[in-house]
Every structure is written in structure tokens, then in C-alpha cells.
Amino acid sequence: xxxxxxxxxxxxxxxxxxxxxxxxxxxxxxxxxxxxxxxxxxxxxxxxxxxxxxxxxxxxxxxxxxxxxxxxxxxxxxxxxxxxxxxxxxxxxxxxxxxxxxxxxxxxxxxxxxxxxxxxxxxxxxxxxxxxxxxxxxxxxxxxxxxxxxxxxxxxxxxxxxxxxxxxxxxxxxxxxxxxxxxxxxxxxxxxxxxxxxxxxxxxxxxxxxxxxxxxxxxxxxxxxxxxxxxxxxxxxxxxxxxxxxxxxxxxxxxxxxxxxxxxxxxxxxxxxxxxxxxxxxxxxxxxxxxxxxxxxxxxxxxxxxxxxxxxxxxxxxxxxxxxxxxxxxxxxxxxxxxxxxxxxxxxxxxxxxxxxxxxxxxxxxxxxxxxxxxxxxxxxxxxxxxxxxxxxxxxxxxxxxxxxxxxxxxxxxxxxxxxxxxxxxxxxxxxxxxxxxxxxxxxxxxxxxxxxxxxxxxxxxxxxxxxxxxxxxxxxxxxxxx
Amino acid sequence: xxxxxxxxxxxxxxxxxxxxxxxxxxxxxxxxxxxxxxxxxxxxxxxxxxxxxxxxxxxxxxxxxxxxxxxxxxxxxx
Numbered sequence: 001x002x003x004x005x006x007x008x009x010x011x012x013x014x015x016x017x018x019x020x021x022x023x024x025x026x027x028x029x030x031x032x033x034x035x036x037x038x039x040x041x042x043x044x045x046x047x048x049x050x051x052x053x054x055x056x057x058x059x060x061x062x063x064x065x066x067x068x069x070x071x072x073x074x075x076x077x078x079x080x081x082x083x084x085x086x087x088x089x090x091x092x093x094x095x096x097x098x099x100x101x102x103x104x105x106x107x108x109x110x111x112x113x114x115x116x117x118x119x120x121x122x123x124x125x126x127x128x129x130x131x132x133x134x135x136x137x138x139x140x141x142x143x144x145x146x147x148x149x150x151x152x153x154x155x156x157x158x159x160x161x162x163x164x165x166x167x168x169x170x171x172x173x174x175x176x177x178x179x180x181x182x183x184x185x186x187x188x189x190x191x192x193x194x195x196x197x198x199x200x201x202x203x204x205x206x207x208x209x210x211x212x213x214x215x216x217x218x219x220x221x222x223x224x225x226x227x228x229x230x231x232x233x234x235x236x237x238x239x240x241x242x243x244x245x246x247x248x249x250x251x252x253x254x255x256x257x258x259x260x261x262x263x264x265x266x267x268x269x270x271x272x273x274x275x276x277x278x279x280x281x282x283x284x285x286x287x288x289x290x291x292x293x294x295x296x297x298x299x300x301x302x303x304x305x306x307x308x309x310x311x312x313x314x315x316x317x318x319x320x321x322x323x324x325x326x327x328x329x330x331x332x333x334x335x336x337x338x339x340x341x342x343x344x345x346x347x348x349x350x351x352x353x354x355x356x357x358x359x360x361x362x363x364x365x366x367x368x369x370x371x372x373x374x375x376x377x378x379x380x381x382x383x384x385x386x387x388x389x390x391x392x393x394x395x396x397x398x399x400x401x402x403x404x405x406x407x408x409x410x411x412x413x414x415x416x417x418x419x420x421x422x423x424x425x426x427x428x429x430x431x432x433x434x435x436x437x438x439x440x441x442x443x444x445x446x447x448x449x450x451x452x453x454x455x456x457x458x459x460x461x462x463x464x465x466x467x468x469x470x471x472x473x474x475x476x477x478x479x480x481x482x483x
Numbered sequence: 484x485x486x487x488x489x490x491x492x493x494x495x496x497x498x499x500x501x502x503x504x505x506x507x508x509x510x511x512x513x514x515x516x517x518x519x520x521x522x523x524x525x526x527x528x529x530x531x532x533x534x535x536x537x538x539x540x541x542x543x544x545x546x547x548x549x550x551x552x553x554x555x556x557x558x559x560x561x
Contacts, residue, residue: 043532043546050531076532076546078491082522083531156529250498310550321494416522 007339013213014338015331016224018380019232021271023114025181025293028268030110031326033174035319037106040167040311043070044158047080050088051157060133063093067100067132068109077101082416087156091417092140095425098413099132102375102403107326111379112399114182116386123396127436131400134463135428141467143421170303173296180292181272188289194274198281202226206277226282227275234267246320249313257316265297326375333377341384349388356393356441361434364394368401369430378402393441400433435459484514484558489525489545490534492518499534499548506554514558 017023046069049062063084070076077098085094102108104125113121180188206226215223238260245256272293274285304312353360373381382399386392405426414422442452486503490496500518507514519525528537532546536557543549543557 039548047531047546070532078522079525079533080531082526086526088531156531308550314548 003342007342009212009214010342011335011338013223014341014380014384015335016213016228016232018331018334019235020225020228021231022182023111024231024235024271025268026110026114026178027107028264029174029178029181030107031323032315032319033106033171033178034322035315035317036167036171036174037069038076038322039314039318040170040307041069041163043076045163046070047083047088048157050084050093052088052090054089056092059089059093060096060136063089063097063136064100064104064129064132067097068104068106078412081412083156085417090140091143091421092136094136094417095139096132096136098409099135099404099429100128102409103128103132103400107322107376108379108403110178110182111376112382115379115383116395118183120382120392120396120399123436123440124399127396127400127440131432131436135425135432138428138463138467139421139425141471142424166303166306170300170307173299173303177268177293177296177300180289180296181268188287188292190288191274192286192288192291194283194285196278196281196283200280202277202282203279225275226277227270227273231267231271234263234270238263238267242320242323246316247324249320250317253309253313261316265294268297269294329374330376330380333374334380337377337380337384341388344384344388346388349385349390353385353390353394356391356438356445358434358438360391360394361397361437361441364390364396364398364437365401365430365433368398368433369405369426371402372406373402375403391441392444393437393439395437396440397433397437400436401430404429404433484512485517485539486514487517487519487537487540488534489519489528489530489537491522491525492520493533495548496534499536502548502551503536503554503558506551506558510555510558512558 046062046066049058050066051059054062066080066084070080081094081098084097085091088094109121109125112124209224209226209229213224241256241263242260245254245258245260248254249257269290272287272290274283274287274290276283276285304315307315352363368378378399381402382395385395385398410422410426413425439452439456442455486507488496488500488503490499496518500516504516525533525535528535528542530542530545534548535545536543536549536554538557544553549557
């Protein structure tokens with residue numbers, strides 16, 4: 001019975017820290033941003049840069065941009081990928097798009113930053129960007145002669161105008177909300193005002209919570225605070241109200257819509273409030289963060305009024321759709337990660353991937369390739385590995401490989417571009433993920449930047465040299481046959 | 484009138500079909516619906532993004548959800 005108890009507590013502890021204040025301050029705005037990107041950004045504004053006659057300098061960055069801005073949902077990934085490949089800029093940018101989308105969309109980046117630290121989020125976006133473009137270019141070069149004749153149709157890439165200014169402003173305000181809720185800056189953490197409510201039962205309540213979800217610093221279990229418990233209550237209330245208030249908003253605003261939005265603002269403001277339980281009462285602290293989060297939430301109101309009601313309804317409906325699609329999977333995933341965590345010995349992980357070696361990075365990649373986790377669940381898994389003593393290098397290798405190489409993405413790729421190309425892509429992703437892990441690990445271990453640059457430089461030279469060799473061989477071969 | 488919904492069967496595509504059906508019912512026109520899920524057939528139209536609405540082989544909208552007024556306008560004109 002004992003082990004079942006500890007497994008259950010492990011799951012609950014992991015869930016409690018997932019629903020803690022700082023994670024909510026990041027994930028809730030991130031869902032609203034994802035909704036806004038999907039509902040308010042006209043896709044044509046980016047698609048027009050992906051036509052067959054666009055220069056490489058524009059189409060590769062545009063493909064990466066499409067990956068992070070348009071592809072929050074799998075139902076956009078497939079047609080866009082097929083479209084770029086068959087009708088637009090070709091195989092290279094299509095691959096860049098496919099590579100960049102799962103690693104660098106707003107939900108993945110925000111959650112990585114909060115759960116693992118900003119440096120992992122930055123590493124993830126930089127490595128995904130450079131290697132996404134790199135793999136795209138290599139694929140384009142390898143399969144150049146078999147590139148299909150594309151049925152270009154000018155109408156597909158017609159200039160539909162840019163992103164409207166009000167949309168940019170609105171998304172900017174949402175991003176500012178996300179940043180002010182999560183970034184650890186001095187002026188955000190400065191105490192503006194604090195007061196203590198006396199409540200004699202406070203310590204007893206906290207003790208009960210500690211008994212349910214024990215704090216264990218050694219394994220990174222943060223326990224459940226009183227604030228956390230209240231936040232979970234608020235989330236449940238939002239869930240109950242939003243089912244109709246946001247889920248049915250496409251038929252027009254209903255009475256529950258303002259209630260759901262009001263509760264969301266309340267939750268964010270409360271999550272940004274400092275709450276500390278003492279022996280005699282509860283100390284409440286209003287920090288710069290509390291103020292900034294509340295202000296940005298309120299600023300969204302007049303900004304949203306500038307849109308048609310129809311657009312606002314679309315935004316809220318899309319947001320709720322993302323929450324419904326991702327949140328339950330994430331909750332189950334986080335709980336299971338906590339349960340599994342109890343049974344894994346730190347020695348195993350440290351033995352396999354405790355240092356930044358080639359084998360360790362390969363192990364990270366192999367685990368990423370063979371395990372399939374739903375969107376975003378790779379983040380709590382990575383967090384578990386980190387707390388078990390995995391080296392940051394192999395961890396990045398895993399984080400690069402896991403979302404790129406799910407079974408689903410391999411199958412989609414194979415169906416559209418053919419098996420040979422798909423497996424070449426898989427091989428390249430595995431190679432590049434290993435290399436990113438090695439680079440990031442060396443950086444963390446304090447390797448001198450010059451040596452690092454030299455290493456990366458020689459790696460790039462080897463790749464380019466190999467490609468060049470293949471290219472000249474092929475040209476020589478073509479020369480012979482034409483004679 | 485032949486109305487085609489292009490899309491891989493995601494939530495948005497189903498919703499576009501539902502909205503269009505409602506608009507058709509409101510106008511009382513006779514229309515045949517077809518939900519095209521095959522990627523090659525979808526790609527034959529000049530679009531890159533789904534869901535898309537095709538009325539009598541002319542693409543009316545792609546990649547976003549049209550409002551009811553827009554839908555009614557296209558269906559009346561078509």
C-alpha cells in the first residue's frame with residue numbers, strides 16, 4: 001500500500017506544482033495568444049511570402065515565421081506543409097516549416113521558459129531556427145533534381161495585405177501580459193504594498209495541505225500552498241463557466257461569457273499576488289507584477305472593442321478550443337510523470353545521461369524518437385529528467401528530437417513527400433538534435449565560446465563539404481550520361 | 484448549387500460546414516454538400532490553408548471563419 005500512496009502523492013505533487021501561480025501566469029495568457037494568432041492573423045499575410053518565385057532569403061525565414069505563428073493547430077500544419085511543398089517555395093522551406101512549428105510555437109516556448117528556465121526556451125528557439133533552416137536547405141539540395149514540377153497558381157499567393165495594426169497591438173498587449181507575469185525582473189518583484197490578515201486557522205490549513213501533498217525539496221516537489229489550492233478552485237470555476245461562456249460564444253456573447261472572462265482576470269491577478277501563510281495569519285504582498293498583470297488585463301478591454309464582435313467571438317472560441325484540446329492531456333500527462341518519477345532512480349538517469357557525452361546525447365535523441373507524447377507533455381518529462389540529474393545538453397537533444405519526430409509527423413511527411421525523403425529528414429533531425437545537445441551542453445559546462453564557434457564551424461564545414469562532394473559527383477555523372 | 488467544404492476534418496472545418504448549412508437553410512436554397520478531406524483534391528484548389536469554402540467550384544474563403552453575413556452574401560450571389 002505504501003508504494004501506491006507515494007505514487008499517488010507523487011502524481012498530485014507534480015500536478016500541484018504544474019497548477020502553481022507562475023505556471024498559470026504563463027499558460028493562461030499563452031492560450032489566449034494562441035487563440036488570437038489562430039483567429040485574428042490572416043494566414044495570407046504570411047503565405048504570400050511562400051510562393052514559388054520568392055527568393056531563398058525571404059522564403060526560409062517566412063517558413064519559420066509561419067511555423068511559429070500559424071501552426072498552433074495540427075489542422076493548419078498538414079495543408080500548409082503540403083501547400084508549400086507542392087505549390088509554393090518547395091521542399092526546403094516546407095521542411096523548415098515542419099521542423100520549426102512544434103518546437104517554437106507560443107505555447108511550447110512559454111511553457112518551456114517557465115518550467116525549465118528562460119535559457120532553455122532561448123536555446124530551443126535559436127537551435128530550432130538555425131537547424132530548421134539548415135535541414136531545409138540540405139533537403140532542398142539533396143533532392144533537387146527530383147523536385148516536382150509545381151502547379152504554381154498566382155491566386156494562391158495573392159497579396160492579401162499585412163497583419164492589421166490593431167491585431168498587432170492586441171497580440172502585443174497579450175505578450176506583454178505573459179512577459180510581465182513570468183519574467184523575474186527587479187521592478188516586477190519590488191514590493192509596493194503589503195498587509196497581514198490575521199486568521200488563526202491558517203497554519204492548520206497549510207499543515208493539512210502539506211499532508212496531502214508533501215513538500216520534498218530533494219526531488220523538486222514544491223508542495224501545495226494555500227494560494228495554489230485557491231487557484232485550483234478558481235480554475236475549476238472557470239472551467240465550469242467557460243464550457244458555455246466561451247464554448248458557445250460563436251453563437252453570440254452569452255451571459256456567462258463576461259463571467260468566464262472576469263474569473264480569468266481574477267485568477268491571473270490573484271496568481272500574481274504574493275501570498276504567504278504564517279502562524280498567525282496570511283501576509284498579502286502587492287508587487288510590481290500584481291500591478292502590471294492587472295493593468296495589462298484591463299488594457300485588453302478597450303483594445304478588444306476595436307474589433308468586430310465576430311472577431312472577438314472567434315478569438316474566444318479558438319482559445320477555448322485550444323484549452324479543451326491541450327489542457328486535459330497535459331493534466332493527465334503531468335500527473336503520470338509525477339507517478340513515474342517515484343519509481344525512477346536518479347542513478348539510472350545520471351548513469352546514462354549525467355554528463356555531456358556523445359552517447360548521452362544519442363540516448364536523449366533515441367528516447368525522443370521512440371516515445372510519443374502529446375503536445376507539450378515533453379516539457380514536464382524534461383523537467384523530471386532535469387530534477388533526476390540529467391545534463392542540460394542531452395536534455396536539449398531530447399527536447400529537439402521529441403516533438404519533431406513523433407510517429408504522426410513522420411507519417412504525414414512520408415505521405416506527402418515520399419518515404420525516402422521522409423527518412424532522410426528523420427536521419428537529419430536525429431543528427432542535428434545530437435549536435436545541438438552537444439553544443440548546448442558544452443556551453444553550460446563553460447566551454448570557451450571561441451572553441452565552441454570553432455567546433456560548430458567545423459561541423460558546418462563537414463556538412464557543406466559532403467554536400468558539395470555529392471553535388472559534383474552528380475554533375476560528373478550527368479556529364480557522362482549526356483555523352 | 485454545389486457547396487464544397489475543404490478540410491482535413493478538424494473542428495474548424497466541421498464548424499464551417501455547420502455554419503454554411505445553417506445559412507443555406509435560412510435562405511431556403513437547394514444545395515448539395517460535399518466535405519473534401521483528400522489532401523490532393525484540396526491542393527488542386529488555389530488555397531494553402533483550410534478550412535475553405537468552395538461554391539460552384541469558386542473558392543470563397545480559406546483559412547478563416549467567415550461571418551454569417553458574408554456567407555449569406557456568397558450564397559445569394561451564387
